[in-house]
Amino acid sequence: MGPRSTHGRSRSLSDPLSRALLPPEDESPYERDSRLQREERAKRINDAIDEQIKRDKAELRRQKNIIKVLLLGQSESGKSTTLKQFQLLHTPSAFHQERIAWRAVIYLNLIRSVRRILDALVPPDYPSVYHPDAYTHDTDDIDSFLHIDGPSASSSRSPRFDRYVKRLQPLLILEQRLIHQLAFPDEEDDPPAADLSPLSFPSHIGLPVPASQTYHTKGGELALRPTSNWKKSFSFLSGNESKSAHTGELRGWWEDPRDPVHVLRKCVDGEYGMRALWRDPEVRSTLERRRVRMEESAGFYLNDIDRITALRYIPTDDDVLRARLKTIGVVEHSFLVKGGGSNSKDSVEWRIYDVGGARQQRQAWAPYFDDMNAIIFLAPISAFDQTLAEDPRVNRLEDSMLLWRSVVSNKLLASTNIILFLNKCDLLKVKLEAGVSLAYHMPSYRDRPNDYDSVSKYFRNKFHALHYSHTPNRRRELYIHLTSVTDKTKTSIIISSVRDLILKQNLQYSRLL
Ligand SMILES: Nc1nc2c(ncn2[C@@H]2O[C@H](COP(=O)(O)OP(=O)(O)OP(=O)(O)O)[C@@H](O)[C@H]2O)c(=O)[nH]1
Numbered sequence: 435m436g437p438r439s440t441h442g443r444s445r446s447l448s449d450p451l452s453r454a455l456l457p458p459e460d461e462s463p464y465e466r467d468s469r470l471q472r473e474e475r476a477k478r479i480n481d482a483i484d485e486q487i488k489r490d491k492a493e494l495r496r497q498k499n500i501i502k503v504l505l506l507g508q509s510e511s512g513k514s515t516t517l518k519q520f521q522l523l524h525t526p527s528a529f530h531q532e533r534i535a536w537r538a539v540i541y542l543n544l545i546r547s548v549r550r551i552l553d554a555l556v557p558p559d560y561p562s563v564y565h566p567d568a569y570t571h572d573t574d575d576i577d578s579f580l581h582i583d584g585p586s587a588s589s590s591r592s593p594r595f596d597r598y599v600k601r602l603q604p605l606l607i608l609e610q611r612l613i614h615q616l617a618f619p620d621e622e623d624d625p626p627a628a629d630l631s632p633l634s635f636p637s638h639i640g641l642p643v644p645a646s647q648t649y650h651t652k653g654g655e656l657a658l659r660p661t662s663n664w665k666k667s668f669s670f671l672s673g674n675e676s677k678s679a680h681t682g683e684l685r686g687w688w689e690d691p692r693d694p695v696h697v698l699r700k701c702v703d704g705e706y707g708m709r710a711l712w713r714d715p716e717v718r719s720t721l722e723r724r725r726v727r728m729e730e731s732a733g734f735y736l737n738d739i740d741r742i743t744a745l746r747y748i749p750t751d752d753d754v755l756r757a758r759l760k761t762i763g764v765v766e767h768s769f770l771v772k773g774g775g776s777n778s779k780d781s782v783e784w785r786i787y788d789v790g791g792a793r794q795q796r797q798a799w800a801p802y803f804d805d806m807n808a809i810i811f812l813a814p815i816s817a818f819d820q821t822l823a824e825d826p827r828v829n830r831l832e833d834s835m836l837l838w839r840s841v842v843s844n845k846l847l848a849s850t851n852i853i854l855f856l857n858k859c860d861l862l863k864v865k866l867e868a869g870v871s872l873a874y875h876m877p878s879y880r881d882r883p884n885d886y887d888s889v890s891k892y893f894r895n896k897f898h899a900l901h902y903s904h905t906p907n908r909r910r911e912l913y914i915h916l917t918s919v920t921d922k923t924k925t926s927i928i929i930s931s932v933r934d935l936i937l938k939q940n941l942q943y944s945r946l947l
């Protein structure tokens with residue numbers, strides 16, 4: 435069992451019958467009363483049928499010992515990371531086997547961070563530096579980011595930005611090659627070199643192939659459909675895994691000159707290499723001035739450049755949990771857990787559904803609403819000063835709250851258990867300690883203390899109150915956890931308790947039937 439895609443079951447929103455069912459215009463008061471009574475009776479019958487269908491479904495699931503859990507929340511809230519934690523806990527050997535496949539995603543995350551830094555450093559009126567022609571400029575004629583932004587602007591003319599771009603350009607070409615390899619794992623060869631240019635950075639990757647159903651890179655972020663077989667490309671040691679006849683040593687990708695690790699390694703050292711870029715104090719201060727906090731961005735590996743670019747690098751569990759690959763569509767992952775059925779010896783099949791959280795992806799959620807045992811909703815509370823990637827006018831926390839309100843008020847979910855993860859608490863702590871003020875971004879916080887305990891308590895109460903005032907089912911208990919789902923140890927404890935809770939509620943519910 436493993437991830438598989440599920441197709442959307444669409445629900446028609448328009449009702450062509452409703453106009454035909456409007457009451458006649460010349461209806462008498464008596465006719466109106468009896469019509470309303472008829473309609474009321476019909477509604478009661480209808481509701482009873484709906485309820486019965488739901489019970490039948492639940493009963494069928496119970497007999498088959500299936501538990502279904504839906505992960506919801508905005509993009510980058512941590513849904514896929516939570517799914518990885520479930521996998522790590524219940525199918526650890528499969529998770530470990532797949533670690534190697536994440537190498538390519540982690541390389542791509544690292545390159546994306548480099549590209550984001552270069553994007554942030556590019557001066558507003560800079561010529562199209564990412565265009566290949568830009569590299570023919572006499573670098574001394576081009577103002578650097580240091581020159582344009584800094585107070586000493588008029589005194590220094592440094593071409594450092596251009597030197598970084600030039601030095602790191604092979605990474606940007608490698609990025610396209612990796613995307614192609616992940617998107618088309620069945621192709622033996624690299625795309626022809628001619629396909630790799632011209633490059634159009636920073637915000638739109640010039641793809642070497644026509645836009646495909648398999649993946650997209652809007653905003654420079656890679657996303658793969660669940661049907662894509664991307665793990666295949668990097669799942670083995672370069673296809674030529676073998677033992678050396680002389681030494682008996684394992685031979686792998688590091689011996690393949692075309693492996694991406696070699697290009698990466700060439701870009702690490704030197705005055706304008708990756709390591710120097712990230713350590714450059716002037717780069718850091720420009721990032722700070724422009725309020726770009728790389729440490730809190732998804733897929734952050736800049737503090738691990740040497741380890742990640744080592745010849746024989748194999749991702750650790752933590753690396754895989756931190757890897758960022760945006761979800762599109764719906765991914766289903768299932769596994770068996772011993773015990774917990776109505777008979778304690780039974781195995782229960784768990785099916786976890788991980789959806790895409792970006793705004794364009796949310797219409798795929800509703801068809802899954804009427805058939806779930808529980809929902810785990812993730813709200814990243816560190817995001818109070820950030821805006822959505824898909825719409826920079828919308829504050830992320832505000833979006834999370836609106837989403838939360840619409841989920842808890844949804845009638846289809848009235849009898850579904852809801853567990854709330856107030857996530858990214860590690861980042862929240864760091865942010866508050868760095869002095870970022872919640873009240874500045876959320877005036878309703880007023881003059882309360884800007885420390886982790888007060889802020890997390892405030893959010894807990896806020897989300898709880900939204901549930902209380904909008905739920906159609908006041909008897910539904912809400913369970914709230916403060917989480918950092920990239921933390922393996924803490925999250926495994928939370929997941930175990932969530933799992934036991936869902937099982938208990940499922941048994942209680944089935945006893946009521
Ligand atoms: N530091 C930190 N990073 C986190 C936490 N939760 C998730 N992340 C990281 O945030 C990024 C986004 O997480 P995902 O799990 O991919 O988010 P998602 O909700 O699946 O996003 P979509 O697929 O776009 O809907 C990943 O790089 C995660 O490793 C957390 O609690 N703390």
Ligand SMILES: [Mg+2]
Nearest residue numbers: 513514760761
């Ligand atoms: Mg995801």
